[in-house]
Amino acid sequence: MNISKQSYLGAKIQYSGTYNPDFLFSIKRCLNRKGFDIDDSLSLPFAGLDVWNAYEISWLQQSGKPVVAIGKFIFTCDSEYLVESKSLKLYLNSFNQTKFADVAIVKDTIQKDLSLAAGAPVVVDLCLLSEDYIYSKRLELMEGKCIDKEEIKVTDYLPNPSILKIGNKKTKEKLYSNLLKSNCLVTNQPDWASIQISYIGNEIDKGSLLKYIISYREHCEFHEHCVERIFMDIMRQCRPSALSVLAKYTRRGGIDINPFRTKNLPVPNFTRHVRQ
Numbered sequence: 563m564n565i566s567k568q569s570y571l572g573a574k575i576q577y578s579g580t581y582n583p584d585f586l587f588s589i590k591r592c593l594n595r596k597g598f599d600i601d602d603s604l605s606l607p608f609a610g611l612d613v614w615n616a617y618e619i620s621w622l623q624q625s626g627k628p629v630v631a632i633g634k635f636i637f638t639c640d641s642e643y644l645v646e647s648k649s650l651k652l653y654l655n656s657f658n659q660t661k662f663a664d665v666a667i668v669k670d671t672i673q674k675d676l677s678l679a680a681g682a683p684v685v686v687d688l689c690l691l692s693e694d695y696i697y698s699k700r701l702e703l704m705e706g707k708c709i710d711k712e713e714i715k716v717t718d719y720l721p722n723p724s725i726l727k728i729g730n731k732k733t734k735e736k737l738y739s740n741l742l743k744s745n746c747l748v749t750n751q752p753d754w755a756s757i758q759i760s761y762i763g764n765e766i767d768k769g770s771l772l773k774y775i776i777s778y779r780e781h782c783e784f785h786e787h788c789v790e791r792i793f794m795d796i797m798r799q800c801r802p803s804a805l806s807v808l809a810k811y812t813r814r815g816g817i818d819i820n821p822f823r824t825k826n827l828p829v830p831n832f833t834r835h836v837r838q
Contacts, residue, residue, distance in 0.1 A: 575652060579659030581671075586679040587649035590642065594747075594787040598794045608793055610639040610823035612786055613832045616650070618816030619688070621657040621668055631665065634687040635676055639823060642681035644786055651815040665690065702833045704758040704810070706736025712769040718777040723795035725774045727767040736760040737768065739775050740837070742809060745782045753785060755811040756835055757792070760827055763802030785811050789821040797825070810835040 578585075592602035600607065616633040623629060633654075637644065653675070662668050665688055673686040718725060738758040745752055757775060759766075774795070778788060793807045804826035811819050818838045822829065 575648075577652065578656050580656060581660040582656040583653065583675040583678075585649050585653040585656060586675060587646040588643035588679045588681070589646055589784075591639075591644055591786070592642075594783060595790065597783075597787075598791045600790070600794070606640055607797070608639070608790070608823040608825050610821065611829065612637040612639065612644070613820040613822070614650070615813070615818045615820070615834070615838070616654060616816060617813065617818075618651075619654055619657065622659060622661045624661055624663060626661070629665070629690070631668075631688045631690050633672070634685075634689075635672075636685040637676075637680055638682055639786070639790075639821075640682070641684075643679060644784065645676065645679050647817055647819065648815065651817060654816075699834050701836045701838075703836060704736075704738035704740075704756050704808075705830070706738050706758060706760070708739065709737050709768045709772045710739050710741055712772045714769045714773050716773055716776050718773065719780040720777060721774075721781050721791060721795070722777045723774065723799050725770050725777060726796065726799040727770040728764040728800045729767065731765045732763065733765045734762045735765075737766070737771060739772055741772070742775050742778060742788075744778045744785075744788050745780065747782045747784055750782060751814075753788075753811055753814070754837070755785070755809045756837060757789075757810075758806075758808045758830075759792075759796065760804075760806045760808075761796070761800070761802040762804040762826075763800060766796070766800050766802075785809065785819045786821045789823055793823040806830075810838060812837050 614635040619631045619633050620628050669686055669688045676684040740756045742755040742757045743752055789807050789809045797805055806824035806827040808822045
């Protein structure tokens with residue numbers, strides 16, 4: 563499947579302010595999963611969510627007066643499709659000059675369209691801007707210990723799981739880094755993220771983990787698949803009894819994407835990161 567020829571990525575597109583669900587472009591999740599040996603015919607080796615925050619949502623009241631809102635869209639990682647991010651931006655922009663009777667109708671419309679595009683139910687939440695909303699959404703850092711000050715020498719800028727090393731000591735810890743960078747699979751534009759890794763098992767060497775994270779710097783893959791590849795590499799190389807990987811990507815086109823994958827660890831609070 564040639565995504566670059568079929569999607570809107572890298573293409574000049576005429577924006578439309580009239581509601582149009584046909585802008586949404588779906589990509590089978592299984593396509594890239596083959597690259598890190600996940601058999602689509604078997605159960606997934608992890609659970610998880612993709613939480614998208616959209617900061618540029620607007621439509622018109624019946625009077626013609628604009629409304630603005632912030633949206634949260636929650637996709638399950640076992641949905642058949644992921645939605646390409648530029649297509650979602652074009653879709654949301656199609657609401658700009660479209661009249662709706664109330665916010666509930668807008669929410670139901672987005673939920674119906676995204677669920678159809680994903681091939682599974684999508685949870686949609688729309689928040690109108692208010693002081694209560696603003697003060698309730700504090701900016702936060704990742705949980706755990708930052709490993710970015712580890713003294714390392716870096717030579718790999720493509721994913722190399724053999725970098726990962728473990729010791730004999732059993733531990734339970736959360737580690738995070740702000741140095742994750744990968745690139746869009748189609749446009750090669752940089753994607754920036756902070757990443758949190760929680761695990762139970764033999765202690766992972768922090769310097770080797772940081773080098774492994776940095777090795778994604780020239781890698782081209784969608785956000786969700788990067789997180790799944792990281793999860794699978796750590797699981798195979800380090801063999802923890804429990805593992806979760808959470809990445810919080812900086813926004814592009816008014817949308818940030820936050821993939822989370824886990825085995826035997828709970829879903830975290832999806833707070834807004836300081837880089838978002």
